[in-house]
Amino acid sequence: MVMEETSKTTSPNSVVSEFEGTLLKSNDPFSYFMLLAFDASGVIRFTILLFLWPVTTLLNVFSYKDASLKLMIFISTAGLRESDSELVARDVLPKFYMDDLSMDTWKVLSSCKKRIVVTRKPRVMVERFAKQHLNAEEVIGTELIVNRFGLSPKPHLGLGRRPALSDSTTFLSLCEEQIHEPVQWNNQVEVQPPKPVIFHDGGLMKRPTPATALTILLWLPFGIILAMIRILGAFIVPMWLMPYVISLSFCRVTVKGKPPPKAANSGGVLFVCSHRTMIDPLVISYTLGRSIPAVLISDLSRFYDILSPVPIVRFIRNRDVDGAKMKQELDKGDLVVCPEGSICYQPFVLRFSAMFAELTDRIVPVAINCRFGFFQRPLRSWNGLYLIFLFMNPTLDYEITFLDQLPFEATCSSGKTPYDVANHVQRILADTLGFECTNLGRKAKYNVLT
Structure with missing residues (x-):
């Protein structure tokens, strides 16, 4: 041009x-x-x-x-x-x-x-x-x-x-x-970038040009079959076999860093993850080869409880009740939580809820990224369809990076506030992924998208 x-x-x-x-x-x-x-x-x-x-x-x-x-x-x-x-x-x-x-x-x-x-x-x-x-x-x-x-x-x-x-x-x-x-433009005005798009919803990940749209339509019947196979496989296959099933179903999980071993004494590790899809906690369990309970918000469909091969701990958004529930689970063993509280598809990490930092000093940040081809949950659809549409994608490419457990001086026990700890974990996860931190959280997302 x-x-x-x-x-x-x-x-x-x-x-x-x-x-x-x-x-x-x-x-x-x-x-x-x-x-x-x-x-x-x-x-x-x-x-x-x-x-x-x-x-x-x-x-x-x-x-x-x-x-x-x-x-x-x-x-x-x-x-x-x-x-x-x-x-x-x-x-x-x-x-x-x-x-x-x-x-x-x-x-x-x-x-x-x-x-x-x-x-x-x-x-x-x-x-x-x-x-x-x-x-x-x-x-x-x-x-x-x-x-x-x-x-x-x-x-x-x-x-x-x-x-x-x-x-x-x-x-x-x-x-x-x-x-x-x-x-x-040859002037002296400093050019500011346009306001970024942080929150995005909708059923398609790619702009449907005629060629892309035709490919999506031709793939739909095969995608539905593949989704059913993947869901049934996750429900039926033992955890130790899951890595092999994942690779056979056109999924790839790349693991970086060294995950901590299962604790021999009482109490567990809190895996604090970035949130890219609804199955992030499940992939963590598959990666570690053991079933680890995962925290989910209460308004998600009970469909996930039925199909999930790992225990689900439901939050009701009552800080005292949810905190006590998390503490009880941590006393039993390891636990996975996504403090963003909502999925963000764009290259941003949403603001973290600080409650997790109050409950334990044994915090292991986990940076999660996922690339998938065509589908995410359709706009305004039943949230149980999210899992089906996610598994309809021809390929799923996960990257899991286990970071070092937070040192004592970075935890609340050293005098840090929960907000300082949460912001620190958010920042190191964003840096690992090459994403940007944002002060916007779950409530801001739904204020924008509703």
């Missing part, structure tokens, strides 16, 4: 930018409508839209772009409640938009005080991301009248694709200066 360089040394006051193909590197909205169809409606609508992809492509080829867009909007939204579309726009799409964001365009956008985003997609699909993560003041979508610019001063700068590639000529003509490609 040819880069144009502007001679400006000061930032313009306002900018209006095209979303597709300018702020986003991709100019094809198809995959985002596929995400909306999958998470707001399900596989049937997802399949119908995929089968109509040749039609929408031909319409674009023969310059019927508006007809192509209207067809995608109709198929992906007809019959949906507006709240369903808003839910997907809030919980699912931001992660994929951020992955596709053009940092060159962001540098220009971020240098301007008033930011306006224009999109071909319905405004509801873009507004949350643009305002929350790009600090846009306004988002204009296909359902709004573009000539509303006439009601306010002209934007100083317009960013869009070249006229031959874009439908953005109308709004660009209303700007004082027009730039048709991402630019290298």
